[in-house]
Amino acid sequence: MLFPAFLQICVVCSIVSSVSTGEEILPVYLSRFYIAVREGLRTPLPPPHKRPPAANKAVPCSESAAAILLNGSNLFRVDLEGVITLVPALLPVLTAVLVDRTARPDKKQPDAVSSSSTGVSGESGTDQYLALRRAATTMLLSILPLPLHFQ
Numbered sequence: 480m481l482f483p484a485f486l487q488i489c490v491v492c493s494i495v496s497s498v499s500t501g502e503e504i505l506p507v508y509l510s511r512f513y514i515a516v517r518e519g520l521r522t523p524l525p526p527p528h529k530r531p532p533a534a535n536k537a538v539p540c541s542e543s544a545a546a547i548l549l550n551g552s553n554l555f556r557v558d559l560e561g562v563i564t565l566v567p568a569l570l571p572v573l574t575a576v577l578v579d580r581t582a583r584p585d586k587k588q589p590d591a592v593s594s595s596s597t598g599v600s601g602e603s604g605t606d607q608y609l610a611l612r613r614a615a616t617t618m619l620l621s622i623l624p625l626p627l628h629f630q
Contacts, residue, residue, distance in 0.1 A: 485542040488519045492551035495559070504559065513564055516551070519543035520568040540611075544572045548614040555621040566622060576615040 495512055498504060504512075522541040540548075555562055 483542075484519070485546040488515060488543055489546045489550045491515065492547055492554065496551050496553040496557060498557050498559070506560070509559060509561060513561065516547055516554075516565055517568045519547050520565075520572050539575045540572050545611055548572065548576065548611060548618060552614045552617040553621065555618065569618070569622075573615050573619055576611055577619070 491512060495504070519541075520543070522543040554565070
């Protein structure tokens with residue numbers, strides 16, 4: 480049984496983000512993981528007419544990018560070797576989620592509960608948008624201290 484790419488990246492991000500201090504991941508696996516994450520972050524958002532009807536219109540990034548933000552928000556806190564290489568691919572996604580004011584769900588309309596493609600099932604559109612913004616903020620805050628940490 481094949482799973483969609485965003486579910487696969489959810490699982491791998493969760494596993495790598497939960498690595499404890501004494502564990503070692505082989506560099507080959509880390510490089511493949513970084514390539515997968517970079518490609519997931521580059522996945523463009525499909526145009527509105529090609530999105531599934533149940534998809535949340537308020538999400539300002541692709542399913543894969545949202546899955547990486549929601550499940551990999553601790554990637555930079557684990558202090559993996561070479562994790563800084565993900566920053567250039569991550570910044571446009573963080574910008575899209577944190578800066579884009581047009582992606583907000585409309586407050587006047589009641590939010591219908593739907594299973595979203597972002598990996599947060601059973602939450603309303605506003606809750607999904609807030610969870611995505613919270614994960615993006617957490618990831619941004621974990622990136623900012625890196626230059627000070629390595630001086």
